[in-house]
Amino acid sequence: MTDTVIEIRGLRKDYGRAVAVAGIDLDIQRGEIFGLLGPNGAGKTTTILMVLGLTESNGGTVRVLGEDPVRNPLAVKRRVGYLPDAVGFYDNLSARENLLYTLRLAGMPRAEAIARIEKAIARVRLSDVLDKRVGTYSRGMRQRLGIAEIIAKGAEIAILDEPTSGLDPHATLELLDMIRDLKADGVAVLLSSHLLDRVQSICDRVALFNRGAIAMQGTVKALGQQVLGAGHAAHVEADGVDVEARLRGVAGVQKVERDGRGWKLTADRDVMAEVAQAIVQGGGRLQRLATAEPSLEAIYTRYFEEHKDAA
Amino acid sequence: MRREGSPFTGVGVVFLKEYADHLGSVRMRVLEILVVLIGVGFTALAIYNVRKTIQRDDFLFLNLFLYQQEDSAVPSLLGALAIVIPLLAIGLGFDAVNSEFNRRTMSRILAQPIYRDALLLGKFLAGLCTLATGLTALWLLIIGIGLLTMGVPPSSEEVTRGIAFLIIAITLAGVWLAIAMLFSVIFRSTATSALCALGLWLFLVIVWPMLVPSIAALVATPDPLANRVGLLSDSQIDWFFGLSRISPSGLFSDAAMVVLQPQTDAAILRTPTVGMLSQLQGMVRGATLPLNESLLLAWPQITTLIAIVISVFAVAYIAFQRQEVRA
Numbered sequence: 001m002t003d004t005v006i007e008i009r010g011l012r013k014d015y016g017r018a019v020a021v022a023g024i025d026l027d028i029q030r031g032e033i034f035g036l037l038g039p040n041g042a043g044k045t046t047t048i049l050m051v052l053g054l055t056e057s058n059g060g061t062v063r064v065l066g067e068d069p070v071r072n073p074l075a076v077k078r079r080v081g082y083l084p085d086a087v088g089f090y091d092n093l094s095a096r097e098n099l100l101y102t103l104r105l106a107g108m109p110r111a112e113a114i115a116r117i118e119k120a121i122a123r124v125r126l127s128d129v130l131d132k133r134v135g136t137y138s139r140g141m142r143q144r145l146g147i148a149e150i151i152a153k154g155a156e157i158a159i160l161d162e163p164t165s166g167l168d169p170h171a172t173l174e175l176l177d178m179i180r181d182l183k184a185d186g187v188a189v190l191l192s193s194h195l196l197d198r199v200q201s202i203c204d205r206v207a208l209f210n211r212g213a214i215a216m217q218g219t220v221k222a223l224g225q226q227v228l229g230a231g232h233a234a235h236v237e238a239d240g241v242d243v244e245a246r247l248r249g250v251a252g253v254q255k256v257e258r259d260g261r262g263w264k265l266t267a268d269r270d271v272m273a274e275v276a277q278a279i280v281q282g283g284g285r286l287q288r289l290a291t292a293e294p295s296l297e298a299i300y301t302r303y304f305e306e307h308k309d310a311a
Numbered sequence: 312m313r314r315e316g317s318p319f320t321g322v323g324v325v326f327l328k329e330y331a332d333h334l335g336s337v338r339m340r341v342l343e344i345l346v347v348l349i350g351v352g353f354t355a356l357a358i359y360n361v362r363k364t365i366q367r368d369d370f371l372f373l374n375l376f377l378y379q380q381e382d383s384a385v386p387s388l389l390g391a392l393a394i395v396i397p398l399l400a401i402g403l404g405f406d407a408v409n410s411e412f413n414r415r416t417m418s419r420i421l422a423q424p425i426y427r428d429a430l431l432l433g434k435f436l437a438g439l440c441t442l443a444t445g446l447t448a449l450w451l452l453i454i455g456i457g458l459l460t461m462g463v464p465p466s467s468e469e470v471t472r473g474i475a476f477l478i479i480a481i482t483l484a485g486v487w488l489a490i491a492m493l494f495s496v497i498f499r500s501t502a503t504s505a506l507c508a509l510g511l512w513l514f515l516v517i518v519w520p521m522l523v524p525s526i527a528a529l530v531a532t533p534d535p536l537a538n539r540v541g542l543l544s545d546s547q548i549d550w551f552f553g554l555s556r557i558s559p560s561g562l563f564s565d566a567a568m569v570v571l572q573p574q575t576d577a578a579i580l581r582t583p584t585v586g587m588l589s590q591l592q593g594m595v596r597g598a599t600l601p602l603n604e605s606l607l608l609a610w611p612q613i614t615t616l617i618a619i620v621i622s623v624f625a626v627a628y629i630a631f632q633r634q635e636v637r638a
Contacts, residue, residue, distance in 0.1 A: 045637060052422055054636045074316035074424040082422035088415025092332075104324045105423040146419075 003030040005157055005188045006051060011060035013046050020046045022212040023060065028190055030156075033183050035199045036192040037300065038209030044192035045085060047209075048161055051190070052082055065156065078106060081150030085161040087142055091135030095126060098134055099149055106153055113152070120152035121145075124178055140171030147178050150187075158182050160191040164198055176202050200296040208303060215303060220296055227299045227306075232270055233292040237262035241284030250274045262288060314426075321425035325433025326440075333441040338402055342445045345395065350452035353388040356380070358460050372465040373472060373571045375457050388453070389567055392480060393560045394516055397487040399445065401508045403438045404491030406501040408631060413501065418636050431631055435492060435624060442484040450477050468602055475570045475606060482616045483563040487512070489623035496631045515558040527551040556612075559619060566612035573600045 006028040013021040021043040028034045036044045049055040051062055053069030053076055062069055069076040089098045096117055103113035121130050124144040129137070137145065143163060150158045163179065164172045172195075180202055182189055193199045199206070200220055207217035216223050236247065247256045247265055251274065255266045265275070272289060279286045333339055357378035361371065379387040386394070408431070411417040421427065450473065458464065465473070491508045498504040527550040534544030555561040600608075 049418075049636060054418065054421055070314075072315045074320065074426070077422055077424040080422070082419065084415065084418040084422070086415055087419060089419075090414065090416060101324070101328050102419065102423050105321045105420065105425050107320065107424060149419075 004028065005030050005065055006190065007061075007063040008047075008051070009061045011047065011050060011062060012058045013043075013050060013055065014058055019212050021050070021057075024212075024214045026207060026214070026217070028157075028188055030188050031183060031186050032204040033179065033189040033191065033202050035203035035206040036190065036209060037194065037196060037199065037206050037296070039194060039304075042209035043212040044209055045161055048082075048159055048190070048192060051159065052077065052080065079155060080157045080159060081153050081155030083143070083146040083150060083158070083160045083163055085165070087146040089134040089137075089142060089145065092133060094131045095121065095134055095137075095145055095148075096130050098145070099152055102149055103152060108153075116152040116154070117148075120148040123151055123181065124148045138171075140167050140175065143167065143171075143175055144178065147175070147182070150182070151185075155187065157188045157190065160189065162193055163191055164193060164195055172198055196296040196300055206296070208300070210304070210307065215307070220299075223296075223299050227303050232267045234265050234267070234272060234275065235259065235262055235288065235290045235292050236265060236275060236279075236286075237288035238279050238284045238286045241279060241282040243279065243284060246278045246282050246284070247275065250278050264292070316424075316426070318426045318428040319432070321423070321429040322433045322436070325425075325430055326437050329434050329437030330440055333403060333437060334444075339441065339445075341402070342399055342441075343448075345399070346445050346449045346452065349388070349391060349395065350449050351456065353391060354453050354456045356385070357388070358457070361461075370469060370472075370571075370573065371461065371463060372454065372457055372469045375453055376473075376476065376567075376571050389564065389571070393483075393564055396442075396446070396480060396484050396563075397512050397516060397560070400438070400442055400484045400487035401491040401505070401512060403441060404435075404488045405495055405505040405508050407434045407438065407492045408495040409499050409501050409504055410495075412499055421636055427631055428628070431492070431496075431624075431628055435488065438488045438492070439481070439485050442488065443481045446477060446480050446484065471602060472570050472573075472605070475609075476567055479563060479566050479570065479609070479613060479616070482613065482620065483559060485620040486559045486616055486623070489620050489627065493623055493627040493630070496627045496634065516560045519558045520555065520561070523551060523554045526554055556615070559616060562612045562616050566609040566616070569605055569609040569612075573602075573605055 004027050006026065008024060008026040010023045010025065011021055012019075012023050024043075024047065026034075026047075036047065038044055046055065050057045051064060051069060053073035056070055064076045065079055067075045089095075090101075093101070096114075099117045099120070100110075100113055103116065104110065108116070118127075118130075121127050124147050126141060126144055126148065129141070134142065134145070146163075147158075158179075160179070164175055167175060176198060179189055179191070183202075191199070191203075203220065205217065205219055206223065208215045208223065216226060218226075236243065243263060244256055244258075247253055247263060250267075250271055252269050252271045253265055253267045253275075257264045265271075272291065276286060276289055354375055357375045360378060360380060361374060376388050379385070379390070411420065411430075420430065454465065454473065487508075490511065491504075494504040494508045495501070498507065527547050531544060531547040531550045534546070537544040537547075556565070
């Protein structure tokens with residue numbers, strides 16, 4: 001079932017003469033994780049703020065769950081949860097008091113809010129520090145508290161701005177797990193990031209931002225094909241035979257490169273079986289054969305190398 | 312484009328949270344200490360001296376607010392309040408909005424289903440209530456000490472006049488709270504905001520009253536006859552009135568004097584101020600002004616103070632609406 005929760009058409013925003021967002025189109029479906037990627041200052045946060053109705057656009061339309069965030073911001077904000085870049089809480093209050101305040105602002109009755117907070121906090125594994133002052137929390141705990149706020153609010157859309165920036169690898173993994181849990185609840189997640197390898201693992205689709213415009217969007221795999229020009233990549237390690245010549249002999253293989261202890265090959269179709277056969281029949285010993293997912297990092301780097309003139 | 316939903320959604324929640332924050336804060340402790348020191352100190356001083364006079368006074372309690380020792384640098388309680396109230400209000404308001412940005416809580420709060428109106432109004436009302444709590448405590452303290460030491464209960468008119476004075480004092484607090492909050496919207500740095508508010512306070516409360524007589528003398532048409540007798544000319548008095556009312560503290564003293572001192576001639580003899588002079592016009596010398604007449608005289612000043620609160624708040628509101636959320 002496709003069910004568009006955020007629909008953006010020709011959205012523009014300029015600050016004076018500087019263009020922050022230059023006419024973008026985006027559709028985000030229910031239950032998917034969508035990544036907004038790009039360097040700092042590419043317009044990701046501005047886009048997010050316009051989706052929330054916190055900044056007015058200079059043109060174009062946004063529909064969030066069918067509502068216009070500028071005309072009817074309260075209806076939108078009631079159903080959308082937002083975790084800002086480097087989220088802040090009231091340090092002198094406990095986690096429970098902080099969440100109670102925002103939930104009460106969201107118009108939730110006190111008793112219901114208290115019950116929901118307990119549950120949400122348990123899900124982000126902060127139960128034992130629930131009544132400690134947030135001032136004592138680490139960065140990772142604050143981010144998790146922000147996720148708990150979204151869960152407790154019962155949001156249908158979660159918008160996360162740079163959720164993993166400044167976190168150590170362990171905290172990052174934990175947070176990504178929690179974002180996956182959100183998706184499992186049927187929440188549409190829109191997240192922005194410049195940390196690519198982490199984001200790649202959880203995003204269903206991504207949009208690559210460059211100077212206020214969306215350069216590309218689609219699944220990571222589709223973008224890989226588009227930018228790296230490779231349908232399928234594989235990593236081969238073998239010996240006992242002239243591996244490079246053998247690989248080149250396989251129909252469909254476009255490129256073979258030396259890569260560390262083995263070879264990296266790119267082909268226009270899935271050639272795994274043929275590669276294995278060619279090496280084994282030539283008398284070689286096949287030690288490793290693995291498909292390589294196109295890395296978002298490579299796509300990103302290559303894209304910005306190619307578009308240096310434009311940038 | 313019309314936006315939908317009430318701008319007051321969430322005012323109550325913001326108010327309760329901010330009020331609780333204020334009451335638990337260190338600033339509240341400072342406010343409490345000031346209230347006790349001012350209340351006990353000034354009342355004791357006044358009572359000590361009032362006891363020495365045998366002259367009959369119908370408004371003994373009101374004198375507690377006004378008593379000033381002759382040839383002393385110590386101001387009356389009223390004068391002290393005119394200086395301290397703005398300071399307290401600035402203390403509560405100077406970081407109201409910009410601290411939310413600095414703590415990075417602003418975007419998270421504004422992502423909740425409330426309008427910005429609610430945040431600003433809730434914060435203002437919470438600050439005003441905190442100040443009102445402090446001032447009411449001070450007022451009760453003064454009356455209480457008066458009752459205990461003098462052993463005479465205040466008349467109902469004295470109580471009413473006292474309450475009117477309390478309301479005027481709270482209005483003055485509102486003016487400075489609105490000014491402090493305006494600076495907290497304009498400046499992202501709390502230090503800059505505090506310095507600007509204090510600078511304005513220094514100018515309007517301390518410097519301006521000193522400048523007014525000289526400016527009035529410079530711009531007003533001199534009257535040779537009045538000059539020879541050593542009096543101010545009509546034009547000079549007009550200028551003096553007009554200029555001193557630019558400062559909210561001038562308006563406050565004016566209104567408070569009129570409310571607290573119904574005996575006109577006594578007032579003129581003790582502390583000749585602007586308000587007294589206007590009150591004298593068409594008065595029977597030595598008579599006591601009835602309560603409603605006093606209120607009527609103070610009304611323009613009170614409404615002006617309220618108008619200042621509303622307009623400064625409106626400016627802060629507009630500035631806040633136009634502000635970008637991102638830090």
